[in-house]
Amino acid sequence: MIKFTVLTLFPEMFAPLQESILKRAQEAKLVKIQFVNFRDYAISKHKNVDDVPYGGGAGMLLKPEPIFAAIRDLPKPCGRRKVILMSPQGEVFRQEKAKEWAEEGELVFICGHYEGFDERIRELADEEMSIGDYVLTGGELAAMVMIDAVARLVPGVLGEDASAEEDSHSISLLEYPQYTRPADFEGRQVPEILLSGHHAFIKRWRRKESLRRTFLRRPDLINAVTFGPEDYSILEELILEHEE
Numbered sequence: 001m002i003k004f005t006v007l008t009l010f011p012e013m014f015a016p017l018q019e020s021i022l023k024r025a026q027e028a029k030l031v032k033i034q035f036v037n038f039r040d041y042a043i044s045k046h047k048n049v050d051d052v053p054y055g056g057g058a059g060m061l062l063k064p065e066p067i068f069a070a071i072r073d074l075p076k077p078c079g080r081r082k083v084i085l086m087s088p089q090g091e092v093f094r095q096e097k098a099k100e101w102a103e104e105g106e107l108v109f110i111c112g113h114y115e116g117f118d119e120r121i122r123e124l125a126d127e128e129m130s131i132g133d134y135v136l137t138g139g140e141l142a143a144m145v146m147i148d149a150v151a152r153l154v155p156g157v158l159g160e161d162a163s164a165e166e167d168s169h170s171i172s173l174l175e176y177p178q179y180t181r182p183a184d185f186e187g188r189q190v191p192e193i194l195l196s197g198h199h200a201f202i203k204r205w206r207r208k209e210s211l212r213r214t215f216l217r218r219p220d221l222i223n224a225v226t227f228g229p230e231d232y233s234i235l236e237e238l239i240l241e242h243e244e
């Protein structure tokens with residue numbers, strides 16, 4: 001059982017998640033998600049959660065009080081709790097982080113908005129994460145991406161037929177080409193080997209195509225690949241097929 005707590009000014013942004021991956025997961029009590037709108041913790045009568053930056057500059061920053069008050073008001077964690085701050089300045093989120101977090105008891109996401117947040121808010125975070133090197137209007141979409149990536153790793157969430165074990169990124173190879181019916185679509189054929197029923201050849205073809213695709217599109221992932229004895233003949237063929 002993993003519990004997600006999201007501190008956000010826009011809880012309604014998460015509705016689609018509740019209707020898709022989290023719906024069954026919550027019904028099956030595999031996952032729990034709760035939202036805290038930290039505007040409820042704004043102290044001033046104007047209920048503002050942001051203010052102008054000291055030292056000048058454009059934009060508004062999230063004030064520390066509402067965030068601190070919201071975090072302090074959370075029920076005592078039963079298991080381990082990790083507080084995560086989403087920001088473009090964070091460590092880039094990758095599959096191994098998702099796997100690490102899937103073991104956690106509770107994950108608390110602080111979704112920033114405006115031009116950023118008061119530096120003292122960083123004290124609350126165990127980790128600061130980014131989903132990639134691009135700028136978003138708020139941390140909500142980043143939180144949704146991370147929640148999806150983590151929730152799908154919780155056993156049972158994906159349902160019996162699908163499973164997350166085979167994820168290509170958990171074995172750092174890009175996925176091989178996949179096909180389903182029809183075998184001939186407007187003259188575009190499915191590779192014969194996949195119709196052959198010859199499982200050893202199919203397995204080899206898939207390994208070869210994953211390696212080909214990884215070399216061509218993501219050579220940076222190659223050094224994380226562990227090569228087995230059966231890979232050498234595959235690599236020789238790939239080199240011959242891709243010689244300049």
Ligand SMILES: CN1CCN(c2ccccc2CNc2ccc(C(N)=O)cn2)CC1
Binds near residue numbers: 086111131134135139
């Ligand atoms: C124009 N400013 C808007 C506010 N922003 C900011 C600054 C601090 C915290 C959150 C945000 C919210 N934005 C995010 C959040 C995450 C990511 C990511 N890559 O995970 C990208 N953007 C700084 C930039």
